Amino acid sequence: MRHHNNVRKFGRDKTQKRALLNSLAVNLIVREKIKTTEPKAKELRPFIEKLVTRAKGGSVATRRLIAAKLSNHGREVKKLFDVIAPKYKDQNGGYTRILKLGTRKSDGAKMAIIEFV
Secondary structure, X not given: OOOOOOOOOOOOOHHHHHXXXXXXXXXXXXXXXXXXXXXXXXXXXXXXXXXXXHHOOOOHHHHHHHHHHOOOOHHHHHHXXXXXXXXXXXXXXXXXXXXXXEEOOOOOOEEEEEEEO
């Protein structure tokens, strides 16, 4: 029984799951809207919102910390700090929305779109 164990594993170990979230976050920053499965979108939301909240500070230390979280994707870190974070300077959380789409035809997976508000 999985009582009080709400972590989604996606059939991966810790490093693979971190790489998955990293990749999804980088793609969301680049495109500002991505289509993925609903559980992945729900797992990505707190990850990306914490990055945006930190980026609103704008210090060199937070820039380096976020660069480390995103595996040193320089252009994406720059876009996060210069374009995305200033849009939400007056907003405390709730930077993303998840739109549910229905099931994928091939395997029946629930699909969703996650985007910046």
